[in-house]
Amino acid sequence: PSRLPVYATHQVGVAGTVFDEATGRVLVVQDRNKSKNTWKFPGGLSDPGETIVNTAVREVFEETGIKSEFKSLLSVRQQHQHPGAFGNSDMYFICRLKPLSFEINFCQQECVRCEWMDIVKLVRTTDTTPITNRIARLLLYGFREGFEKIDLQVKELPAIYTGLFYQLYHKELPESYEQICS
Amino acid sequence: PSRLPVYATHQVGVAGTVFDEATGRVLVVQDRNKSKNTWKFPGGLSDPGETIVNTAVREVFEETGIKSEFKSLLSVRQQHQHPGAFGNSDMYFICRLKPLSFEINFCQQECVRCEWMDIVKLVRTTDTTPITNRIARLLLYGFREGFEKIDLQVKELPAIYTGLFYQLYHKELPESYEQICS
Numbered sequence: 001p002s003r004l005p006v007y008a009t010h011q012v013g014v015a016g017t018v019f020d021e022a023t024g025r026v027l028v029v030q031d032r033n034k035s036k037n038t039w040k041f042p043g044g045l046s047d048p049g050e051t052i053v054n055t056a057v058r059e060v061f062e063e064t065g066i067k068s069e070f071k072s073l074l075s076v077r078q079q080h081q082h083p084g085a086f087g088n089s090d091m092y093f094i095c096r097l098k099p100l101s102f103e104i105n106f107c108q109q110e111c112v113r114c115e116w117m118d119i120v121k122l123v124r125t126t127d128t129t130p131i132t133n134r135i136a137r138l139l140l141y142g143f144r145e146g147f148e149k150i151d152l153q154v155k156e157l158p159a160i161y162t163g164l165f166y167q168l169y170h171k172e173l174p175e176s177y178e179q180i181c182s
Numbered sequence: 183p184s185r186l187p188v189y190a191t192h193q194v195g196v197a198g199t200v201f202d203e204a205t206g207r208v209l210v211v212q213d214r215n216k217s218k219n220t221w222k223f224p225g226g227l228s229d230p231g232e233t234i235v236n237t238a239v240r241e242v243f244e245e246t247g248i249k250s251e252f253k254s255l256l257s258v259r260q261q262h263q264h265p266g267a268f269g270n271s272d273m274y275f276i277c278r279l280k281p282l283s284f285e286i287n288f289c290q291q292e293c294v295r296c297e298w299m300d301i302v303k304l305v306r307t308t309d310t311t312p313i314t315n316r317i318a319r320l321l322l323y324g325f326r327e328g329f330e331k332i333d334l335q336v337k338e339l340p341a342i343y344t345g346l347f348y349q350l351y352h353k354e355l356p357e358s359y360e361q362i363c364s
Contacts, residue, residue, distance in 0.1 A: 007190075007193065007268075007270070008189075008190035008191055008192055008193050008267075008270040008271075009190055009192070009193060009228070010191070010192045010193070010194050010273065011189065011190050011191060012191060012192050012271075012273070046191070048191050049262050049263075049271070051260060051262075052260055073258070074352055075334075075350060075351060075352035076255070076258060076334075076350075076351045076352075077348055077350045077351070078233060078234055078349050079341060079348035079349075080231050080233075080346065080348075081231075081344055081346060082341075082344075083343045083344060085190075086189075088190040089190075089194075089230075089231070091194070091273060094352075123362055123364070125364065126364050130339050130340070130342075131350060133364065134337075134339075134352075134355070135352075137355055137359045137360065137362065138353070138359075140359060140362075141355060141356065149353060150352070150353045152257075152334075155316075157312050157313065157316075158312075159261060160311070160312075161265045162263055162264075162265060164261075164262065164263060166259055166260060166261035167259065167260050167261075168257060168259045169257060169258045169259070170258075170276075170316075170317075170332070171320070171331060171353075173316070173319055173320055173323060177319045177320075177322060178319065180305055180306070180319065180322075182307065182308050182315065
């Protein structure tokens, strides 16, 4: 099949699940422009040229005032005819972040509420979306049985032609498999 | 931050690693338009509105003549200023497929070679790209220690507003976590 025409079909969004392992709580928000009191994870669209990792950290900070660092990629959602994408498709990445600060200072334009919520409470609430509920269950699984069960690691590799770097996400590869000689 | 303007920034491509568990071999090709004898996995760009799952199966069939079924998502790569994307960014998904046929009938326009290669040979060859080498190691790990170590499952969920479905990919969630009541 021909490689032409080549054009962009997807917008990219990123959500950050900032999980505090010391307390078992996760950072959640309620959007201002929603009819229901729906808890969700902070996030938003990537700027052009921005990495998934950087979008996650930036959007969490802009929306909630919480500083964080990237730990892993947890999930990807692909949605066609996304209502917020004006006919484009939407690729949405859900990341796990570690909090570096704890005092919430949320964006009043975007959110009406923001809090650290116990992960079990988030799993049990009906005031949420199907995707948030599923990711909450995944986080609870990781918290109780080890985050290596749910985490995808990121590795930066050099692109041959551009001299730039790309990011590759997958389950962690044990050292013994890294070291097999070519 | 404003949600406007919203526009597509990424093209989406998909590679299929068709792995035959009975023999430990994987389907690889060599592109016609490359200077080196570089082994890679078959794949290509998604059509507008096409799911990752369907692109993987379609591209493998068009390129190699092999019929297959989707098993899991293994990896995602994000690359900005991708040479083949004319200034767009590229999101590339690597899937694991199960072969449903074995007789190769490859596309002569796209490929110069196509074969079932032992996964250990693919891990050890230098005639490949960094990303293919890394995914080969991941496949070897899954083959030896269980594919549940590397697989992301896909789940179709209903989108609230459009009535359409979206696909959510993440590590399999144990039944006990699926069943916690809301």
